Amino acid sequence: MTAKTPILQLKHLGMTFPGHPVFNDLNLTVNRGEFWSIVGENGVGKTTLMRTILHQLRPTTGKVNYLPSTNAVRIGYVPQFRNIDSEYPLTIRDFVGLNLTGWKLPWLSRDERQRVEAILKQTGLTKLASRPIGQASGGEKQKAYLAQALVERPNLLILDESTASLDPVTKTELLDLVQQINQTLDLTVLFVTHDIPLARRYTRQFLMLTPQGTEQGPIDQLTDQKVWRGEAEHV
Amino acid sequence: MFSYEFMRNAFAAGTIIAIICGIMGVFVIARNMSFLTHTLSEIGFSGAAFGIFAGWTPLSGMLLFTVVSSVIVGQLSVRAERREAATSAISALFIGLGILFLSLANTNASYATNILFGSVIGISRSDVNQMLVLSILVLIVVLVIYRFLKFDSFDHTGALVKGLWTNTLSVTFLVLLALSVSVAAQIVGSLLIFILLTLPAATAKYFAHSVGRMMGLAILLALVGVWGGLMLSYLTNYPVSFFIAAIEAVFYFIALGWQHTQTAAKS
Numbered sequence: 001m002t003a004k005t006p007i008l009q010l011k012h013l014g015m016t017f018p019g020h021p022v023f024n025d026l027n028l029t030v031n032r033g034e035f036w037s038i039v040g041e042n043g044v045g046k047t048t049l050m051r052t053i054l055h056q057l058r059p060t061t062g063k064v065n066y067l068p069s070t071n072a073v074r075i076g077y078v079p080q081f082r083n084i085d086s087e088y089p090l091t092i093r094d095f096v097g098l099n100l101t102g103w104k105l106p107w108l109s110r111d112e113r114q115r116v117e118a119i120l121k122q123t124g125l126t127k128l129a130s131r132p133i134g135q136a137s138g139g140e141k142q143k144a145y146l147a148q149a150l151v152e153r154p155n156l157l158i159l160d161e162s163t164a165s166l167d168p169v170t171k172t173e174l175l176d177l178v179q180q181i182n183q184t185l186d187l188t189v190l191f192v193t194h195d196i197p198l199a200r201r202y203t204r205q206f207l208m209l210t211p212q213g214t215e216q217g218p219i220d221q222l223t224d225q226k227v228w229r230g231e232a233e234h235v
Numbered sequence: 236m237f238s239y240e241f242m243r244n245a246f247a248a249g250t251i252i253a254i255i256c257g258i259m260g261v262f263v264i265a266r267n268m269s270f271l272t273h274t275l276s277e278i279g280f281s282g283a284a285f286g287i288f289a290g291w292t293p294l295s296g297m298l299l300f301t302v303v304s305s306v307i308v309g310q311l312s313v314r315a316e317r318r319e320a321a322t323s324a325i326s327a328l329f330i331g332l333g334i335l336f337l338s339l340a341n342t343n344a345s346y347a348t349n350i351l352f353g354s355v356i357g358i359s360r361s362d363v364n365q366m367l368v369l370s371i372l373v374l375i376v377v378l379v380i381y382r383f384l385k386f387d388s389f390d391h392t393g394a395l396v397k398g399l400w401t402n403t404l405s406v407t408f409l410v411l412l413a414l415s416v417s418v419a420a421q422i423v424g425s426l427l428i429f430i431l432l433t434l435p436a437a438t439a440k441y442f443a444h445s446v447g448r449m450m451g452l453a454i455l456l457a458l459v460g461v462w463g464g465l466m467l468s469y470l471t472n473y474p475v476s477f478f479i480a481a482i483e484a485v486f487y488f489i490a491l492g493w494q495h496t497q498t499a500a501k502s
Binding site: 075079084087088099101102104106107 | 265378381382383385386389390391392393395396397398399439440441443444445446447448449494
């Protein structure tokens with residue numbers, strides 16, 4: 001068994017908006033290759049936590065540390081929605097390539113094109129690559145968002161309610177894919193979700209946010225009683 | 236037609252303008268900035284009037300006003316929900332200032348008409364050279380920031396997550412847009428600049444299958460509009476901006492019709 005190598009540490013993290021504490025004294029260590037679910041009712045601060053991890057929000061207290069260093073951690077982020085005009089002439093292939101922003105010529109190099117094609121193949125999008133992203137189905141869009149996040153070879157992937165608007169079959173397809181990448185590439189995954197059965201099926205650790213505080217542990221400890229208690233506290 | 240120097244200059248200037256507008260227009264459409272482009276053109280009018288009042292060239296006044304105001308507009312309208320209101324307020328202020336400066340400069344009505352609607356015969360060789368220098372500057376900056384600008388324009392959420400300097404990109408783009416407006420105003424006039432900066436790209440959006448092709452098609456459509464407008468204006472002696480506006484609007488309506496047909500056929 002390999003030693004655990006931390007990739008993300010939250011130390012005494014707290015966030016308070018004026019007159020509204022969101023979370024307080026949150027401590028979490030995420031190791032390389034782990035698959036976490038972040039659960040909790042609407043309004044408990046899951047998205048705020050993700051935005052804090054992404055350094056889009058500054059925490060009121062505490063720190064977000066990437067290990068071994070900030071530069072060593074590349075984050076891929078897959079949101080539920082993206083504001084993309086359905087009439088844009090942006091193919092799925094173009095969309096995936098957007099994330100390659102090395103300081104180079106306007107067009108992609110041969111190596112970059114190969115990377116895009118490899119990711120399209122890995123995510124099962126090769127046949128759909130020429131379809132405008134605005135005309136893709138919900139599941140195809142989520143796969144394209146995932147492919148765009150993966151093309152920069154991240155070592156930490158955040159799925160922010162990415163499966164919320166998908167039907168059960170497409171949810172399973174997407175998470176099968178993420179699980180396969182998590183296991184083969186040792187990619188660390190944070191999966192923000194309301195879907196407890198899905199979290200139990202795919203993730204190995206959980207962090208539950210409630211108005212009273214946080215709980216964390218192996219996924220088999222995320223019992224229905226805990227979830228109901230969290231919901232009851234929120235009501 | 237080409238035996239006249241002013242027509243040769245007008246075609247040279249028109250070609251430069253069409254290329255710049257085709258490229259910038261793609262980002263204007265992707266960033267939903269058609270209304271802001273219209274405002275910048277009104278600010279351009281005010282700047283040109285100020286230039287005349289101050290004894291400068293209209294282009295110098297335009298450059299000063301559009302560049303400064305683009306930075307202010309960018310700062311005021313960072314939040315999308317107040318963008319339209321902030322843009323309207325700035326637009327009203329600058330149109331008023333333009334009328335004031337024209338009045339203070341004691342110029343005649345035809346000078347004001349030239350600023351507002353453009354003029355073919357007024358373009359000299361030095362004007363063309365000035366436009367060329369400004370256009371090359373715009374092109375170089377677009378080339379350098381192309382990947383970042385494309386990411387931010389077509390997928391703002393992705394660019395934010397990536398940690399791209401989206402605010403700096405936005406202001407840089409507005410300054411480039413201000414320069415493009417000042418260049419394009421020389422031939423189509425400040426009130427009709429937004430035609431070339433929006434319609435060719437908006438039309439190309441319906442026919443292209445990639446951003447690169449959209450840009451190429453937008454340049455082509457802008458070239459057809461400008462060259463066609465110049466030729467028709469020469470033959471009929473009617474204003475060039477009318478013909479450019481009419482050609483580009485016809486292309487746009489054809490594109491809308493085509494899109495409607497395609498959608499109906501699919502459903």
